[in-house]
Amino acid sequence: MACGGFTCSKNSLCALNIGYVMVSLLMMGGAAWGKWFGLVSSFRVVGGVVGVGIFLFFVALIGLCGAIKHHQVLLFFYMLILFTIFVVQFSVGSACLAINDDQQERLLEIGWNNSESTQKDVERTLDCCGFYTFDVNATCDAVCFKTHNCEPCGVKIQVYAEDALRFVGGISLFFSFTEVLGVWLAYRYRNLKDPRSNPGAFI
Structure with missing residues (x-):
């Protein structure tokens, strides 16, 4: 079977979604690890990362089930959700x-003033x-603070924030293009006939 055929499209889509599952588990595990070892004390930050990981996990699960079963409805919703994520992620990456x-x-400054737990994390870390x-x-x-010889956090944060924004922006743009690949693969695979099924039956 050629690489543009049914089997190759199915395997590529499955591999992409297995990659998304691994990324989602890594995000959830990383957030839990950071909370467990006291690197992050804010429940909102940890909850946000875990929430994104769970959402990505279920999106990948939908894509995986749709790819394995060649299910038209699951693949349609998978394409729709993945395209929406692409738009949001591409916008966030470009803004960063x-x-x-x-x-x-x-x-x-807004983030500093809105979260006391984040202030404590930054002061302790930096x-x-x-x-x-x-x-x-x-x-x-x-x-x-014990010697009363501290620098303000604003300058230190900006140095780290600039590098973090570039890193987050680059990662967001990279993953946004993998999502375009996922949408294209799902669209192509959705419109292919399964060679093992009845030639007259196309769901």
Whole structure:
């Protein structure tokens, strides 16, 4: 059977979705590991990552079942969901790569002010206190607070945030193109006849 045929399309779609399953399990495991070892104390961050992992897992499961059974309805919904994810992920990836320093600083300040648990994580990890200024009368979990010789976290965060945004943007764009591949494979496979079935029966 040629690579553009029924069997190759089925196997390629199955392999792609098995890859998505592995990525989703890695996301959930990574979030649980970070929470277990105290690297992340925010339940919202951990819950968000686990939620995305569960969603990706079920989308991959739909695609896998549709590919194995050559199920037209499952493959249609799989294509629809995957295309929607592609649009969102491509937009997020492009925004991460296009954001400038001023916008980045405003977003970081909003995130800093909205989550006390995130503040504590950042202060403990980066050994800094406060966002713009260091206040000796405030409470801080950083080691440097004992000697009252701490730097503000804003500058330190921006250095890491710039690298993180580039990394997230690049990964998002990479995975968005795998989703386009998934939509194309599902569309192609959905319109192929199963050579092992009755030639007159096409579901």
